Amino acid sequence: MNIPDSDEDLLAIDTEKLESILENRDEVINNQTIPELIPDETYNFSKQFSPIIRLYSSTIYDRIHAVYSTDPFLSDQELNKLGRTTRKIPVYLGISIGMIAGVMRAFVSYDEFLRANKYTIFVNSETARRHSLDHCILKGAVFGxxxxxxxxxxxGGFYTLPLLFSAIQGKTSYWEHAVGWGITGSLYCFNRGFKRMLIAGMIASVPGLITGVLSMLASRASNSTFEELYAKYLNETQKI
Structure with missing residues (x-):
């Protein structure tokens, strides 16, 4: 058996490379770290997590949760505030206008009851009053x-659906309002047949498209697009 005479023959590497390996070994032992794995402090890691990357790494559920979550810890986030506003305004507006319309309809129903029962003979005035009250309350409640x-x-269709569609696709564009307004117009004519639903949806989508273009331009000018609001949400909540 032949024993190599030198380290170069034994390790199959030259002396310079062997000395470099030993120096690296000593540095690892003394500093307890690997120099190659020490990050460069001058390197800008923020480029690795730009808003676009953070946006597209999220799921539809994450974005919808950020907008419509009722978590009190998210109540200070601008995106969550916008979602809560778009969720509450349709309900509050519907309740307010419904109550006003119901009261007005009740007064009109009382006049209708008097004219419709002008020649009706009731047992007594209490019975007539009860019938008129029931008629007014029923008509007012149903209409309200x-x-x-x-x-x-x-x-909701004009104001809430566009934000929901923005959360689903993960960006602000012009077509959300067109689709939201079109769907709302179709639903409004639901009991009038499919043809009228289709026509109403097409008609409503035209002003919706115009509104969407203006809204998108305003959002970009004010730096309040969905992408920017969601990136700000991620930064503030330290999701990444």
Whole structure:
């Protein structure tokens, strides 16, 4: 058996490379770290996590949760405030207008009851008063609830659906308002047949498209697009 005479023959490497390996070994032992794994302090790591990368690494559920979550810890976030506003305004507006319309309809119903029962003979005045009160309350309640629901649906479609679509696709564009307004117009004519639903949706989508373009331009000018608001949300909540 032949024994190599030198380290170069034994390790199959030259002396310079062997000395470099030993120096690296000593540095690792003394400093208890690997120099190659020490990050460069001058390197800008923020480039690795730009808003676009953070946005597209999220899921649809993450974005919708950021907008519509009722978590009190998120109540100070601008994106969550916007979501809560778009969720509450249709409901509050529908309740307010529904109540006003119901009261007005009740007064009109009283006049209708008097004219419709002009020649009706009741047992006594108490019976007549009870019948008129029942008629007014029923008509007012039905009309108020119907009007309130319609206002809520219309306001939600015009105001809430565009933000929901922005959260789903992860960016602000012009078509969200067109689709939201079109869907709302179709639902408003739901009991009038498919043809009228289609026509109403197409008609409503035109002003929705115009509104979407103006809204998108305003959002970009004010730095309040969905992408920017969501990136700000991630930074403030330290999701990444």
């Amino acid at each position: 609830i119907s009007t309130g629901c319609k206002v809520t649906i219309l306001t």
